[in-house]
Amino acid sequence: MGEEQTSGPGEPGADRPLTRRELRLARERRAQEREAQQAEPQQAEPQQAEPQQAEVRGPVAPRVEPPALARRTVPVPPAPADGDEGRQLRPAHGRRALQGSPVDAQWSGTGPRAPGRSPFPPVTAVSEQQGEDLNDALAQATAPSVATGVPTQRRGRRAARPSTTGLEQITDAPGEAPPDDTPPRAAAPAATGEEGAGSDAAAPAWDWHPSPPPVEGEPDPVTGQLPTLTDLLDARTEPASGPAEHGWRGAVRRATGGVLAPAPGRAEREQRAAVASVQRSLDGPRTVVVINPKGGAHKTTATMLIASTFGEHRSGSALAWDNNETRGTLGWRSQSSWHQSTAVDLLRDLDRFAAPDSARMGDLDAYVRTQPGAHVDVLASDEDAASAASIDAEAFRALHRTLTRFYRVMVVDTGNNMRASNWQAAIEVADQVVIVSTVREDTAQSAAWAVDALRATGHEDIVRNAVTVLSDPAPRRDRELAERLHEHFGRLTRSVIDVPYDRALVAGGPIDVDALSPDSRQAWLRVSAAVAEGL
Missing domain, CATH: 3.40.50.300 (P-loop containing nucleotide triphosphate hydrolases)
Incomplete structure (x- = not known):
């Protein structure tokens, strides 16, 4: 891994602009210098009049410069071993950010980035942005899907392995099928040393084919029959039972002219159900x-x-x-x-x-x-x-x-x-x-x-x-x-x-x-x- 390039405050490197904190420190340093310059003429006379006192006091303590701010780094896990290319890495904590969005002003470019390019500096292992991209991919994989259909490939159960350097490794246990209502999970981007690796959208682990909509004129897939007039009439909603007609509830409705219309009580509901049973249709x-x-x-x-x-x-x-x-x-x-x-x-x-x-x-x-x-x-x-x-x-x-x-x-x-x-x-x-x-x-x-x-x-x-x-x-x-x-x-x-x-x-x-x-x-x-x- 190459050495990290840093620059002191007030001395920006050619590869990046000053951050807000560096600008604030530079302004404070210039203000201190101006105050020091204004205070030097006033201190010169006492030094000339009393030279021995100045010698006793000794030289003025040198001004301590603030330390240079180093760029924030992310702990990098060890490179994957042979045969572990199928592993997917997910940060154990952190917010989910959209892929390609600037995070913490880490982009060092000076102009609009090229399409398909990552705005972050290249790294030889998983960077913070790649971790955010992995987090976003997992969030999309676990979100409810609006499409309906059946996956064409079986996917295993996700089994957690011991996490290293704040990242949790997720693998697929073979031989188990995913739930029917779970959308496909995107594969993790490969960690390579090339610039922009892992920033592009990764292909899904398996295809997702939604079931075709029902075709007009085809029978119902459950009953195997086409709908009839009886089915249309049975789909109608039953009319409301109406307000109470008997008892004190019916008396209240009649006394108020229908302004207050209480619902029927239990006895009246049972009576209406019995009447409906007697009135049911008979086929002969x-x-x-x-x-x-x-x-x-x-x-x-x-x-x-x-x-x-x-x-x-x-x-x-x-x-x-x-x-x-x-x-x-x-x-x-x-x-x-x-x-x-x-x-x-x-x-x-x-x-x-x-x-x-x-x-x-x-x-x-x-x-x-x-x-x-x-x-x-x-x-x-x-x-x-x-x-x-x-x-x-x-x-x-x-x-x-x-x-x-x-x-x-x-x-x-x-x-x-x-x-x-x-x-x-x-x-x-x-x-x-x-x-x-x-x-x-x-x-x-x-x-x-x-x-x-x-x-x-x-x-x-x-x-x-x-x-x-x-x-x-x-x-x-x-x-x-x-x-x-x-x-x-x-x-x-x-x-x-x-x-x-x-x-x-x-x-x-x-x-x-x-x-x-x-x-x-x-x-x-x-x-x-x-x-x-x-x-």
Whole structure:
């Protein structure tokens, strides 16, 4: 390494201008010289008048010149050994400077530097600027990349080695691939003795090829299909739920004319979610079958209220059907109509609806009983005490084929005889089974026996997807029994829902949905939402 050229203050070398510190020292030195010159005439007279005193005092102490400022040097690490050309050097500390920018006024040139030339003096090893360039290259290598693509060459893990002279040596451990989201790292410039070595931009260690953008007309790379109208409609954002409409939040909104519009509370959000579940789109007619082989288990009540809830929130097209083989009570629990026709009468005139082009929805009004305000029709079972007619499996299938052309949701009330052919036929066409029981030992045991019978006859899937409804028969509930029933049916069916006691249903007359308590209506809405999830 050549000797370093330095020059004293005030004596600039031919190869560089004065630094600021050297200029400041030169000005201070000239000011001291002027002060010394002004003080010499005043001191000459005392020296002549008292020569002996001057001799005693001795000569004036010589002025000490400030030492020459040497150029700052950087510790130079030892030259790389053979086979270490692939090493990359990175300063352990220091700021990251742009490549080619002047740092600490180290450039000794007198004019604009040539393009591609380093503004720093040549060195035989790694200089400070080269260290800064390495630091900048590493900073660019570790910065997030805006390009997307897959590297074409595998790069190893960076393993640190013991640092020397303030520089940390980084090597690549072979055999390991870089992360997919890491951009390529630039290679370190080689340390040579030629002028300007290491100052030019180094080539990256490996190429980076971004993945091509999707081409119009090509299928999706994941699904392999082109987008359709359904995909476009599914991409729409869901509308906002809107402000509260019930409770004190709704009262505040109405009182302020909408100036204050609180968001709905938890109960109202759950109600809206249940309504949305009931209103979900169906790809065809659906059949819900309500079962319990014991009377007094609230099967008829559940059939009527589930059908009414679907009809209310789906704007009609719901049917409550009494599928008792002889006589049921659904017709008695519904509002009376101008006729007394039943399923037996519809079965007798079923040929009228055989031709799809001639059958009309209005023709069914002579056989079903429309419930005012409930948006549901009721098809009662045979009510003639002198009649010997009965509905068997073949009759049920014929009625079911015809009614599915006019109703989207049919809720079927079954009898107490699980061995009856029409009972078995209803289970065969069921899309959803609802197991109803009161919180009583006898009705709960009957429901459990029905579940065991279904599983024994190969209907495990129907039971697994079923919904269990536990209705309170009295204002005071048996909590211990209710917990037992939840534990038992919760392990067998998909959902178990409690329905509170309602005084409006005790009398046993026609069911008036508007007379139900808010808690009861909310509970049956939850039941209907759970049923809709299984459709």
